[in-house]
Amino acid sequence: MQKSEDAAIxxxxxxxxxxxxxxxxxAAMSELKALPPFSxxxxxxxxxxxxxxxxxxKAWSDVATFAFWCRKSALLKEKEKYDDLNHRLGxxxxxxxxxxxxxxxxxxxxAAGLLAGNANIVRLPAKDFEQVNVIxxxxxxxxxxxxxxxxxxxxxxxxxxxxxxxxxxxxxxDVRIVWGGDMTISEMRRSPLKPRATEITFAxxxxxxxxxxxxxxxxxxxxxxxxxxxxxTFFSDQNACTSPRIIIWxxxxxxxxxxxxxxNIHALAKEKYTLAPVQAVGKLAAFYRxxxxxxxxxxxxxxxxxxxxxxxxxxxxxxxxxxxxGFFFEYDANELKDICPVCTEKCQxxxxxxxxxxxxxxxxxxxxxxxTDRAVPVGKSMDFSLDWDGFDLIRQxxxxxxx
Numbered sequence: 346m347q348k349s350e351d352a353a354i355x356x357x358x359x360x361x362x363x364x365x366x367x368x369x370x371x372a373a374m375s376e377l378k379a380l381p382p383f384s385x386x387x388x389x390x391x392x393x394x395x396x397x398x399x400x401x402x403k404a405w406s407d408v409a410t411f412a413f414w415c416r417k418s419a420l421l422k423e424k425e426k427y428d429d430l431n432h433r434l435g436x437x438x439x440x441x442x443x444x445x446x447x448x449x450x451x452x453x454x455x456a457a458g459l460l461a462g463n464a465n466i467v468r469l470p471a472k473d474f475e476q477v478n479v480i481x482x483x484x485x486x487x488x489x490x491x492x493x494x495x496x497x498x499x500x501x502x503x504x505x506x507x508x509x510x511x512x513x514x515x516x517x518x519d520v521r522i523v524w525g526g527d528m529t530i531s532e533m534r535r536s537p538l539k540p541r542a543t544e545i546t547f548a549x550x551x552x553x554x555x556x557x558x559x560x561x562x563x564x565x566x567x568x569x570x571x572x573x574x575x576x577x578t579f580f581s582d583q584n585a586c587t588s589p590r591i592i593i594w595x596x597x598x599x600x601x602x603x604x605x606x607x608x609n610i611h612a613l614a615k616e617k618y619t620l621a622p623v624q625a626v627g628k629l630a631a632f633y634r635x636x637x638x639x640x641x642x643x644x645x646x647x648x649x650x651x652x653x654x655x656x657x658x659x660x661x662x663x664x665x666x667x668x669x670x671g672f673f674f675e676y677d678a679n680e681l682k683d684i685c686p687v688c689t690e691k692c693q694x695x696x697x698x699x700x701x702x703x704x705x706x707x708x709x710x711x712x713x714x715x716x717t718d719r720a721v722p723v724g725k726s727m728d729f730s731l732d733w734d735g736f737d738l739i740r741q742x743x744x745x746x747x748x
Contacts (some may be wrong), residue, residue, distance in 0.1 A: 357509040358502060364481050365488065366500030371466065375517055379435035380462035381741050383424040387459045388491045392417035394483055402479045402738040406580075407449040407727075409464050409583035411480070414443035414729055415456055423731055433743045435462025436521035436543070442511075442533055444465065444525040446584045448474035453729045454522055455501070460731070461742035464498040466514055471505060476623055511536040518542060520742050526586075545741050547586070547734050550693035551664035552726060555684060558602035560699025565603060570698065571609035573724025577696060579618050580727075587694045587726040590667040591674045592637075593644035596699075599677055604730075607651065614650045614671065624670040628652045631668035637664070644675075659686040681708045693734060 359370065380387060395412045402408030413419070424430070439458035443451035448569040451467050458465040471475055481501060487498040504510050515521060515536035523533045538544065554574075565569055578588050594603065606717060632654060635641055639660075643654040652672045656663065659676050664687060666674075681704060688695075697705070697718050705720050718735040721728065731738045 347498060349727060354695070355506065357513060358504065362502050362504050363607070364465075364500075364501045364503055365484050366496070368491075370497055371500050372420045373440050373497060374464045374466070374500070377437075377464050379437055380394070380498075381624060382421075382427070382433050382462050383420065383460055384437070384462065384494060384737050386492075388417055388420050390495055391415040391420060391456055391459070392488055395396065397445075397486065398480065398484045400558045401483060402476070405448075405476045405479065406576075408476050408479055410728075411452050411456075414453070414624055417712075420460065422732045425710055426731075427739060429648055429729075429745065432746050432748070433462070433740075434746060435464075436742060436744050437463060437661075438517055439463040439465050439520045439522060440514045440518035441467045441522045442524060442529065443463065443470060444531075445471040447581065448472075448476040449480070450524060451477070451501075452480050453714050454524065456744055457731060457738040458520075459524070460496065461569075463520065463742055465500070466518065467733075468514075469502040469503040471503070475663055506532070515542075520545065522742070524545065533657050542722070545736055548691075550586040550734070551591070551687075551695065552587050552589045552694040552721065553591045553593060553684065553692065554607070554698070555593045555678075555681070555700060556593065556602065556698045558594055558596035558599045559701030561606060562598055567605060567609050568613075570723065571606075571613050573722075574610060575617070575727060577611050577726040578725055579671060581612060581646050583672065588697055589694075589726070590664060590672070591676065591687055593659075593678050595678050603675075607653065611646070611651055615648075618650060618671070620650055620670060625649050628668055628672050631666065631672060635666040639663070641674075655707075659684065661686050661689050663687060664691060668678060682712045685712050685714055688716065688717045690711075690716040692716035693718055694726050696726045698723050 360367070371398060373604055388714060389685040395415045395486060398408055398412035408548045441454045441458060443454055448470060451469055455465050455467045484499065484501070488499060511533060515538055519542050521533070521538060521544045523530050523544065530546045530548060557617065581588055583590065584615070594600070612633065628649065632643055632652065635654065642655045646653065650671055654673065655675050682745065697720060
């Protein structure tokens with residue numbers, strides 16, 4: 346992996362742990378001026394990163410998605426949503442602790458921090474992903490060249506769980522962004538923040554899919570819908586909090602729609618997805634664990650690529666029995682408000698097929714679920730937004746100056 350120029354590295358981080366930046370850059374970050382949100386420098390850098398990644402990273406769909414998202418035209422559209430930017434500045438240093446199992450999440454978090462006006466320290470995924478290498482190489486190329494003036498604002502490091510490192514990075518940051526779930530948050534909170542520092546945490550969440558069977562049957566290109574569902578689920582092995590685990594069917598022709606839907610999904614999974622033996626065993630164990638507590642039925646299938654489990658009722662704790670690798674609960678609903686038991690504060694995304702904006706608006710206005718922060722069409726669950734998990738990331742990572 347290409348790296349920025351080395352420097353003398355004090356403990357607890359060594360030179361090999363700096364993938365972008367170095368110890369001298371890290372030590373000097375606290376002296377940097379905050380940037381205004383959506384600064385020309387930040388937008389220009391991300392646009393250049395987009396252009397470079399569309400050349401070097403097009404083999405990975407998630408890298409290409411990130412590159413498409415951070416084009417200048419797209420960022421300027423995001424900027425238009427804010428009416429108080431002339432009263433805002435970045436908080437200072439943003440420390441991003443990113444999830445180990447989602448390759449490109451770190452890039453979106455970093456981009457949001459830079460757009461909000463901050464210097465950024467990014468803890469990279471612990472797992473080795475080629476997508477991380479591709480993005481970091483591109484960042485280094487730009488920071489060592491045309492955008493050298495922004496190099497003081499970026500450090501990306503890779504380290505195994507190490508409280509001494511987390512203590513150091515937490516102690517100097519002005520906003521800490523913690524991805525990865527409840528256990529990661531609890532562990533990170535053992536590292537104190539400065540008294541005025543703030544924190545954004547992304548806890549364990551689940552997501553659902555609601556399908557109007559009658560509207561699904563009207564779709565001509567069902568293969569496209571299958572691909573959209575595959576992208577939401579199998580692409581990340583259901584490890585993303587946006588991946589639906591519970592499928593809720595509405596409408597009159599539920600059984601007919603189910604057969605067509607799952608036949609299309611199975612054909613695609615058979616072509617693209619590899620289920621390891623340990624995953625197959627894990628799914629079976631997850632079903633038995635659920636069956637011991639819930640009134641459920643395992644739907645017979647020709648193989649175990651897809652595990653479908655029908656449930657008699659939706660309960661608030663059903664998501665606690667979730668698994669990945671193509672493991673889905675299914676429920677037949679009479680109307681949209683029936684989904685409320687699983688729309689707790691732990692529900693993040695509702696994807697949907699065949700619902701209208703009016704239906705969604707009426708549901709949120711009348712049912713007022715405690716959770717569910719976004720509703721998006723199937724295939725869009727992993728589309729990143731600067732409004733995420735109910736947080737406006739630009740406003741959360743910047744401060745307002747009153748004058």
